[in-house]
Amino acid sequence: MKDQNERGLIVYSSKTGNTRKLAEGIRRVLEDSGFPARIAAVEEKPDPAGAPWVLVGFWADRGQADEKARDYIRSLEGRRLGLFGTLGAYPDSDHAKSLAKKTEALAAEKNSCLGSFLCQGKVDPALIERFKTLPPDNPHAMTEERRKRHEEAAKHPNEDDIAAAAAAFLKMIGGHESPAAP
Numbered sequence: 284m285k286d287q288n289e290r291g292l293i294v295y296s297s298k299t300g301n302t303r304k305l306a307e308g309i310r311r312v313l314e315d316s317g318f319p320a321r322i323a324a325v326e327e328k329p330d331p332a333g334a335p336w337v338l339v340g341f342w343a344d345r346g347q348a349d350e351k352a353r354d355y356i357r358s359l360e361g362r363r364l365g366l367f368g369t370l371g372a373y374p375d376s377d378h379a380k381s382l383a384k385k386t387e388a389l390a391a392e393k394n395s396c397l398g399s400f401l402c403q404g405k406v407d408p409a410l411i412e413r414f415k416t417l418p419p420d421n422p423h424a425m426t427e428e429r430r431k432r433h434e435e436a437a438k439h440p441n442e443d444d445i446a447a448a449a450a451a452f453l454k455m456i457g458g459h460e461s462p463a464a465p
């Protein structure tokens with residue numbers, strides 16, 4: 284198949300390294316599965332020309348994809364575009380669903396959006412320290428529920444997240460699960 288000889292493009296925006304780790308893992312698994320890709324940080328503003336598909340990774344920043352990722356998504360046109368993101372909230376939460384919906388809508392404005400994958404990512408310890416100083420009536424104040432969520436987030440992204448993301452994208456870009464199979 285022609286597509287398998289052309290390299291896709293994986294672009295990530297990452298402040299503290301979680302989304303970069305997920306991006307690098309996705310690239311590794313896709314390559315092992317017969318879908319090679321080049322990878323670049325969003326700051327490099329990679330040119331997507333010639334790539335049969337593009338995946339853009341973002342981190343959640345106040346309820347939406349971070350600004351650099353959004354700017355890059357806005358710069359794309361006519362692409363087969365998949366999205367992945369990391370966030371402090373649980374991926375099955377309403378917060379995560381809203382984040383996915385908004386980012387997919389932005390991607391679909393000028394592209395064919397293939398879908399999105401979200402998983403947790405360790406929250407910056409400096410931000411957690413700031414939450415701890417907030418008065419109890421502040422919506423971001425530290426609670427037991429929030430502490431547990433941060434504790435879980437600190438374990439992500441892990442190899443299971445990478446495998447799940449890569450499996451999702453293999454379906455999206457390959458149309459079937461085992462493109463390398465005879």
Ligand SMILES: Cc1cc2nc3c(=O)[nH]c(=O)nc-3n(C[C@H](O)[C@H](O)[C@H](O)COP(=O)(O)O)c2cc1C
Pocket residue numbers: 296297298299300301302303341342343344345346347369370371372378403404405406407410
């Ligand atoms: C300034 C700031 C804002 C954030 N806003 C959100 C948010 O709205 N929702 C959320 O679930 N996580 C939020 N987070 C958590 C990050 O999205 C999460 O830790 C992510 O994995 C960071 O990715 P990175 O390491 O690639 O930068 C925020 C983190 C920071 C530092």
